[in-house]
Structure formats: C-alpha cells, structure tokens
Amino acid sequence: MAEVKLEKISKVYEDGFKAVDNVNLIVEDKEFVVLVGPSGCGKSTTLRMIAGLEDISAGKLYIGDTLVNDFPPQQRDIAMVFQNYALYPHMTVHQNMAFGLKLRKMPKDEINARVMKAARIIGLDDLMKKKPGTLSGGQRQRVALGRAIVRNPKVFLFDEPLSNLDAKLRVSMRLEIAKLHKDLEATIIYVTHDQTEAMTMADRIVVMKDGLIQQIDSPISMYNNPVNKFVAGFIGSPQMNFLDGKIEGSDFIGENNVLKIPLPSEYQNQLVDYNGKNIIMGIRPKDIKHVIEGESDIGSFVAFNTSFKGVEPMGNETFLYFSMGDNEWVARVNPDSVVVENDTVYLNSHKLHFFDHETEISL
C-alpha cells in the first residue's frame, strides 16, 4: 500500500481539449478518496492518468515515493475496476482472476492459493468454472473486484463500478467495498457521480468541475462548509435551494421581494461588507420545516406562504416542491405532516449559506 501524489497534473487531449487542469491531490496511504463531479468533469481522465492508461500532459504523479509518469500500467502496481466490468469473455472466472498473476510469472500454487482466497472473500467459490457471459451483473462486478484483489496492488482504482447495478445491489456492493477497504487496508481512489456513494464510503471527497478541483474535504465538513455554490449544490440530496437577493441592513431580501429573512447576529458580522450588494442565499431542504411545534428555537424560523407544486411521500420523509421567485425549491419534511395545497413552510434562519454573487464563493 502506498500514498498517491498528484502534483499540478493536467491533461490536454489531442484535439486541444483541457480535460484536467492543474490538479493537486495527495491520497494518503490506506485512504479512501472519492472523486465526484458532473459528467465530463474529468474524473475518469484523472483516474486513467493515475492508472497509466492515459498520458499525463503536465505535472508529476507519484505512487509511493516513485515518480511514475513514464511507467506503463503494469509497472505502477495498481488495479482497476471498470464500470462495464471488462472481464475477459473467453476465460473462466478463475482464469480471469489468475491472468494478471500468470503474466507476472507467479508460481502456480501461489496463484491458486491467492485466487481461492480472494474468491472466498467476495463469495465467488461456486462460480470459478463459469464464463463471464453466464453471470449476472452483480456477479460480474464481484469477479472484477476479485481480479483486483488477487493482485494485492498498492492502489485500487474504481471507475463508477456500481453504475450498472440495480439500486438494491448497489447498496450491498457499497457496503462490501467499504468492508474490503477496511479488511485490506487498501488505498482506494474511487470515481462516481453518485453522491450517496461519495458520502457513505469516502474518507475524503474530491469535487471536480470542468477539470478543476473545487474542494477536497471529509464528507461531513464538505456538507456543512461547501467552499462555493457549485459544491453546495452538488453535495447533498435533494440539492440545496438557492435564491438571489440583497443584504439590506440586518435583513436578507430575496429578489422581487419574494422573501425577507431577518439575519441572526452571526451572519450580520460576516456579511457587513455586503450591505446593499447582490448575494446568493442557500438553504438545505432539511432546514425547511412544515411543522415547527416542538422545535427548540421556534423564534429562528421564518414563515413563508406558498402553494405546493408537488408532494412526494418517500415513506420515511416527504419532499415538498414549491416555487421561490424563479427557482424551484424543495423541502424535506416529516412524513406525518398533513399537507394542504396552500400552506406555510418555515425556514431555519440559522442554517443559511451565502455566496458571492459574482464568484459564487462561500462567504
């Protein structure tokens, strides 16, 4: 196992497109780092550069203490799991797992021992003689995992390994990968655009956009302290609600006066420089209530009358959709609430986020 260090890594494709822009990242030994971001932001490109499948246009890549820019994949001692499994169709499960070891000229006995051990870990014992074509998606991805494990590599790379699986299987595989990480004490770099995967598995999350790293942080502190509007909107589900507006004295006034929130003192100090200026306010769906009786600080809630455009009961919670100025907002409320069409919601004024109107940086 080893740490992975990306120093000012960039990728410019043949056609001149800059897919990854000056990325700095240190993945600690035994750490589980998740790269997230919208489609096309350069996650796979970053991962493929680490794997050696894509040339690095600029910057330095270290695995352990070794500069590996010019190493082919097999010399980097990494293993990778792909979204489409990428198993060899003409080989049995056993052969698939043993192939990499065979190429490394490992003695037969040891190969068998390793393959059988990995098969036991991920529950493939019964399938060893089957060909991938006869396996289910979940089983195939398990084989791909097994193929990675047997190699005992310094670093595991995952590129959206669970995207092709159904929701239920995804949850169980998620737990399994998390457990593997613990048992193997593996260094893992994991790409996904599913932020639930990111939140639940990561030691640290890296949020990317347009080839640039936006923020690197642990899931919880990223959730609580996003550095900009993009991260705030990306992390958390349903996503954060936003509203353009102005600071006027000690109040936040939403555009077109749709909303007025008297700001608690902690924000007033923070935002003195923005008095009279445009600003973006954000609030998470969970911080909008439908019923506030019994809340400890009833006084900090701001009432807002609206008519709901949609009500989605999820069983353990209910999503309420409504308009706030030009924006669609969502509140995530107690499922027991009785909702009528024209109703009042309450915004927790201690749970606001503010972003600069131009730079969208968190204030």
Place this chain on the structure above:
Amino acid sequence: MKNNGINIALKSIFYLLLVMAALMFIYPFVWMLSASLAPEHELATLTVIPSEITLKNYQVLLDKIPIGRALFNSVIVASSVTLGVLVFGSMIGYALSRLEFKGRDTIFYIILFTMTLPFQITLIPNYILMVKFGWVDTYAALIIPYMINAFAIIMFRQHFKSIPQDLIDAAKIDGCGELRIIFQILWPNSIPALVTIGIITFMASWNEVLWPLIVIRDEQLMTMPQLVTLFAVGGRAESQLGVKLASAVLLALPILVAYMFFQKYFIQSMASSGLKE
C-alpha cells in the same frame, strides 16, 4: 376458389422456373464430375450417368503432371498467405483502431486507396521487384507479396473498433503488452472475424492463377490452378476432355471439403465480401 386455383398454378410455374434455373446452374458441375469418371468415348453425349465408372482419366492425369505436388504447393502457399494476412492484418488493424500516433488516419486512407487500384496496375512493378529480389521460381514470390492486404486490415480495424476499450485497458493493467493484447485477448474474442477473413483470403489465394503464371516456371513449384490451367489450355492434355475434367475436379475438391467444414462462416464471409466487389 377460382382465385386459389390460379394462385397454385402461378406458384407451380414459379417453382418450375426456379428448379430449372437451379438445374442449369448445377448441371455443369455434376457433368464435370460424372464425365471425369466416364470412359472417353461417352463424353460427347453430355450424359450425366456414365455406363461404367473408371478412374482412368485420373490415372492419366497423375502420370502427366505432378498434380500431387501442386496440391501440396497450393496448400503451403494459401496457408502461409492466410496466416500472414491474419497476423499482420490484425496487428495493423489494431494499430489503426487503437493506438494513437501522428498520421494514423492518413495511413488508413492510403491503405483504403490502394484497394481501389486494380491488381493489373501493380502486376509489372511487382514482377520486377521479384526479379530484383531473386525470388522468381521460389515460394517467396507466391507468398510474401500477399501476406498483407488492405481488405483484411480494414476488416480488422472495423472489428476491433467494436471491442470495448475497457477490455483492452484491463488487459494493460493486468500486464499485457500490445502483442499479447492482440493475440491473447482480441483474437479469442474475434473468432468469427478471423474465420471470415481467413476463408476469404484462403479462397482468393487458392484461386489465384495470373500471378503464379508470371513468377513460377518450375513445374515442381506450381500451384494447382496454375498447373491445371497450363495443362488444360496449354495443349498438354492432348484434347482429352476427360483428363481435363478430372483436373478440374481435383482443383475444386479442396474448396468443397473446406466448404463442408466451414459452411456457416462461408456464407457469412461471402456476405461480407460484398464490401469488396
């Protein structure tokens, strides 16, 4: 009811025509076979069933020309050519579809362009090359110029493009070099393409007459079609039709045998060779 009757009549006529067409098509082959087994004096009648069956024509043939040797030569040449085309074709096809290098597409278009040149244009320059290399009257002249061909390269390129990049990436991470990727990962997953390209190449090589006529004069090195052609039209059969027909049967036999083994792929390959002609 009336309509039905007309329908049946029309259908019958239609099928009759089809059967006649089929018979017209197959008759020469059947006649070739039966006549080659018939005594010489019965040939003029164009009958299909000879009064007695004799191998005399074949005996004469074997005495006159080294047909066994020619069969051996043909097998060697066609097999080597096929092997070369499969190996080099897949290597070049892989490079053109998966490796990134400057001028890749230009090279591809040049290769594509060579396909539009008729064989006759390169015949003379190729022959001069063979003379300069000192390859005239050697296997090398029959095999080496045919070991790479544009058609196979393009077929392989297209086929490899359809294989997911992830599979190749996984192989690289497992420690495969490019050659191992081609022959241990891509080949086992391209059997139909290999057989199809193999059959087309083998047939083309097997049936080639013009080129061998130009570069081979030694009877011991002649391929079957060359030898048979020289024999049949070159006067050495002494206008014994039966012997000529026997040589034609022997020429067709290996392809027929191959057809029985690879029937499924044969039809496939004929369908895809429509790309070429």
